[in-house]
Amino acid sequence: MAKTAGRPPRSESDIAEYRSKIAKQALAIYRAEGFDAVSMRRLAKEVGCAPMTIYAHFEGKHDILRYLWADVLADMSSEIQGKLERIDAPAERLQMAAQTFVSYWVDHPDHFRLVFMSNDVTRSDVSTFVMDEETLAHFQMFSDLVQDILQNESNVKASTDTLISGMIGIALCLNTIRDYPWTDVKMMTDRLLRSTISPVYTAP
Amino acid sequence: MAKTAGRPPRSESDIAEYRSKIAKQALAIYRAEGFDAVSMRRLAKEVGCAPMTIYAHFEGKHDILRYLWADVLADMSSEIQGKLERIDAPAERLQMAAQTFVSYWVDHPDHFRLVFMSNDVTRSDVSTFVMDEETLAHFQMFSDLVQDILQNESNVKASTDTLISGMIGIALCLNTIRDYPWTDVKMMTDRLLRSTISPVYTAP
DNA sequence: CATTAATATAGAACGCGTGCTAAATAAAAT
């Protein structure tokens, strides 16, 4: 198999470097000016390439935004970890984590939009919006907290999934349907916990 | 107070008529071709007015989309009612309603996006996205179903709100984070119910 | 009539995401 003539494809490291360069700049813009400020044209200008070049490295805008998730999720995760430091009792830990989780998304609508609402629902393309392992880890944390309370393995995943989606739902409702007189966020979160971990969980 | 000269403001009925004419056409487009097909320019063309005229009657696109909610919610509501017809036991009724509710949004991503994700989260403008009474009624239904099970009045609203936001959260997660291996939808919904109505609810 | 105020209009503009094409450039083999 002789090497073909012509310019060889970019090395994988080059590709990764370019991608991360773009993603990094996108993050900088997002951090400084929020969701709406991140546009393909501007991003290209700040990266120093033509707008079309970005499309050679990413599927589209959604594919770039995905890289901002990690930053937001890490921020959220660290906020939760901070609150958890001085708490030992498993039930209280889960409770604090859940309350902090919901509060985070309610208090940061832009972050919520980025992670949970910037998906192009139209596309059923499976390859878009992959949850990489790093991203998953931040949700896994809840699984651990639940596990400390529930022993039954099979229930842990179901409970955790329900808890997470339920919490995200609370945040979504608070973010989008603002004028409906929702029950106090803490109370809703608490109620959600109660049902998720019903057998063992005791209300504070 | 003498009447001022010049053309008088449009009568309220005229304004309402024009608004409903635009909203009606928007609904027609949405029904026929879905979310993405509804655009201001096209809507204006089909209504037979200039694009700018619409902005004299609506705050913006989000203000128009709001009018499509009613249609979708009515559709969802009737689907639930249909399923409820032959069920008498309160717990089973609530269970069926919840399952149908979640399934509806999971099966109709476009509808979900319209109602729960087309909000401009950036705006903290309270006047945008008002839940009118007709719209609220469709959610009120769940309050009634919960009431049939729980007697404590104060718990009914908290339980219902938690249930609704939780169900919406399940739908959101299924719609947006597709590649995460979520627990079976029915199971999550069931688990959500269990915690919401924990004291009385019995698993099937 | 003319005047006046409310409304509707056309038309341009801005920036957006994204696709297409044709030209330029870069890096290898010959």
Add this chain to the structure above:
DNA sequence: ATTTTATTTAGCACGCGTTCTATATTAATG
């Protein structure tokens, strides 16, 4: 140096939501 191939580029295009301005048009008053 020339050829060959990969990549990037510029530039145009489409339709989008939205804002602005200037120009009708409409319906009341005097």
